[in-house]
Amino acid sequence: MGITLKELAASLKLSPTTVSRALNGYPEVNAKTRKRVRDAAEHANYHPNTRARSLATGRTHAIGHVIPLSASHEIVNPVFADFIAGAGEAYSRADYEMVLSMVPDAQEEQAYRNMIARGAVDGLIVHGPKLNDPRIALLTQLGVPFVVHGRSSGVTAPYSWLDINNNRSFRRATEFLLQLGHRRIALVNGLENMDFAMRRRTGYLQALKDAGISADPVLMRQAEMTEVFGHRAATELMRLPDPPTAFLSSSMLVAYGLRRALVDQGVRMGRDVSVITHDDDLSYLPNGDGLPLFTATRSSVRDAGRKAAEMLLQLIDAPKQPPLTCLMETTLIVGESTGPAPQ
Amino acid sequence: MGITLKELAASLKLSPTTVSRALNGYPEVNAKTRKRVRDAAEHANYHPNTRARSLATGRTHAIGHVIPLSASHEIVNPVFADFIAGAGEAYSRADYEMVLSMVPDAQEEQAYRNMIARGAVDGLIVHGPKLNDPRIALLTQLGVPFVVHGRSSGVTAPYSWLDINNNRSFRRATEFLLQLGHRRIALVNGLENMDFAMRRRTGYLQALKDAGISADPVLMRQAEMTEVFGHRAATELMRLPDPPTAFLSSSMLVAYGLRRALVDQGVRMGRDVSVITHDDDLSYLPNGDGLPLFTATRSSVRDAGRKAAEMLLQLIDAPKQPPLTCLMETTLIVGESTGPAPQ
DNA sequence: CCGGATATCCAAAGCGTTTTGGAAAACTGA
DNA sequence: TCAGTTTTCCAAAACGCTTTGGATATCCGG
Structure with missing residues (x-):
């Protein structure tokens, strides 16, 4: 050419x-x-020529991202687009390229092994860690630089990660609702084999416990985070004999669904029922125009992508250093979806 | 390694x-x-080793995707995640890898030139074509195999593309509304410098014209396709002295916003006001559970990704063949958001 | 048993870079 | 002026693969 x-x-x-x-x-x-x-x-x-150069230098100047397709429904996590956009910025600044591979959970390990054996990348970003995720051990064993977006409870050996403080985030959100007088608070969570979802749940439970409130299993739901799930969850929960007065949601889309269900039930959000959602600050899902629609725990996943990429590049430049970690706090933003618990 | x-x-x-x-x-x-x-x-x-092999063979076994970041707001088009997932399937079947680069509009041309000059890819997918998109001429001139996801009105020289029939799709949707007795139909569209948006508008206008109805510019809106935009558009439109009785929306997210606005105004969707939206069948934005929530023109963007990738691979295998094209029809799915026009 | 075809293997060149180990030229200071 | 530096350049090897052009061994029919 x-x-x-x-x-x-x-x-x-x-x-x-x-x-x-x-x-x-x-x-x-x-x-x-x-x-x-x-x-x-x-x-x-x-x-x-990149290929020739990397053959000569032994460095590929490429980073691999392996995006898991949720096994059951082959759902692509919508946050990944913005994460990638952030990471992409860092890469192009540093003259790296990004190679992507989307694989069903089952073939994931092979995907990693291949990428590495073929010398296709200098480092990897691990997406969507589950509890006790085996990929982390695999990659440390293979000796490739990598950064996990999120963490994996249960993995004790140190590794590099970047995560938001999911636990504290949902603890604070729960406390906020408690302070408003809510006592029955529902948790509409992502699949709890995902690490982030588990941590959010733990934060929620801790806050309840600290307030001396015993958690009601009926009020906790988990599934793939879609609008439809939010709607179904809220519909069912509001039909309980003793329905919740507040909801905690794990994503904007779920919150959309909650809102729709509340409307269907003729309940007014922010007045009769309060909602707090996590908000990844996705470019195509802004939370309201000026004032935020939903009270939310916000953290830009795009910034996370940028930061994670920078960490990885740093790791590649100095391979022998100890793992890097970065814990980002979310900000609790008050919107129109919360208010004091009805008497 | x-x-x-x-x-x-x-x-x-x-x-x-x-x-x-x-x-x-x-x-x-x-x-x-x-x-x-x-x-x-x-x-x-x-x-x-991929690099060594491609150095020897002259083929990289890699496909480049250049995703434009909307210049104004740096918004990532949410459809791209699912498109990529589809394409990824085809690639991994054929043992190709995918290299991604997300760049602001301004640097796009350089991004293409670089990828090619550095011999990084065997072919390219062009995303988000605009009217008269200069990338197409650039790539044909450079002689690289490529497939456009969408088309570019104004480009006369032949090129390979895969697109849905946006024109007919929105024409049919409009006709459907007309048959239900609607006469004031609003179009809440994506940015009309995007080719798909322009075609949808044209389809809409044709249907109106065929019905002998003159289009009202006030009823046509265009912007980045977010929920917030949908909400704003519907709010403003419903406050008109002569508000529309039906809405045509270019994306599920916009439709969410329309619905919320209608609720705010105390109007019932599917009864007082009808809504048809385009539905890209995104994995994380299912249109309802069993019955579709919205009446929609549906076409799976994931299938499109798979198909486009296959076309490109075919093009790479036989470089001297004429351009391939594929026009996919959407299916009009009737949901709960449409009904006869109120008297 | 022998010339020619066929099956099976290998040495070496080449892909486009970077990098090692000089060589030649230009510059020093005494 | 001249040995010793320093500057400026280059030839050749190397990276890990594919591919060309044989070489050797095996087989065949007559």
Whole structure:
């Protein structure tokens, strides 16, 4: 396709060595020739062939993302688009490329093994960690730099991760509702084999316990986080003899569903029933226009992607350093969906 | 990382040539040795180094996706996750990998040029074509196989694309509403510099014209397709002295917003006001549980991704063939959001 | 048993880079 | 001026694979 180094060198009447060094900023080349080379390269739109370069250097300048497709329904987690967008920023700044592979849970391990055995990537981002996730052990054993988006309860050996404080986040949200006088608070959660969902649940339970309220299993639901699930959960819960006065939701989409169900039941949100949702601050799911629609625990997943990528690049540059970790706090944003518990 | 061909060959007391041929299915190798080689490769988890291979063959076995970030708000189009998931299926079946790059509109051309000059990919998928999109000319000129997801009105030279019949889709939806007696139909569209949005508008206008109804500019809105936009649009439109009795929406999220606004206004959807939305059949945005919530023009964007990928692979295998095109019809699904126009 | 076809293997070149280990030229200071 | 640096360049090897062009061994019919 493009012009090759050898050709460029020939056209300049220089050796490939010199041209390579000139372009890569090595000192042993005259400032004047360097400029000459750079100009010529620019003019010919020369870009070194990635494959050849990585073969020579042993570094691929590529990061792998393996996105799990939820086994049951093959649902793509909608947060991943924004996460990727954030990570992509960091990569393009550092001149890395991103290779993506979406695989059903079952083939995940093979996907990782392949990527690494084929020398396709310098590092990996692990998405959607579950409790006790086996991928972490696999990757540490294989000795590849990686960063987990989230954590995996049960894995004791240290590893690099970036996560939001799901526990504290949902504890605070629950406390907020308790302070408003709510006593029956429902938790409409993601699948609790996912680590984040488990932590949110724990935070919720802790807050209840601290307030001396015993948790009611009937008020806790978990499923794939869709609008339809939110609607179904709220519909069922509101039909209980002793329905909740407040809901805690794990995603904006679920919260949409809650709201619709509440409307269906003729209940007014923020007055009769309160809702707090987690808000990943997705670009295409803004929480309201000016004032936030929902009271929410917010944390930008796009920022998370950017940060995780930066951590990984750092890890790749200095392979022997201990694991990096980053715990981000969410901000509790008060919107129109919460109010004092009805008497 | 992994074991190399030379090492594998040495351990088998064979030449690299023979091992390579054995694994790649060339005929000039004894069936018995082939089996021996294959077993050994399996056992050692040997995978040929992608970079080296592509350097030797000149084929990268990688497809590039350049996802535009909407310049104004850096919004990631939510359909892209599912599209990618579909494409990913096709790629992994064919042993291709997917390299992704998300760039703001302004740097897009450079992103394409770089990918190609660096020999990073064998082909490209073009996302989010605009009217008269310059990328198409660029890529044809560069001579790289590519498939456009969507089309670009104004580009006359032939190129490969896969699209849904946006025009007919919205024409039918409009006709459906007209048959129900609606006369004031609002169009809540995506940004109309996007090709798909323009075609939908055209379809809508044609149906109105065929029915002898003059279009009212006030009833046509366009913006980034978010829930908030849907809400704002419907709120404003319903406050008109002569409000619409039906809405046509370009995405599920927008439709969510419409519904919320209608509820706010105390209007009942499917009874007082009808809504038809386009439904990309996103995995995380199912349109209702059993019965569809919204009457919708549905077309799975995941299928589109799979199909587009297959087309591209075909194009790569036989480079000199004429462009491929694929026009998919949407299905009009009747849900609970439409009904006869109120008298 | 022998010349020619066929089956089976291998050495070496090449893909486009980077990098090692000099060589030649230009510059030092005494 | 001249030995010793320093600057500036280059030839060649290497990365891990595929592929070309044989070489050797085995088989065949007559």
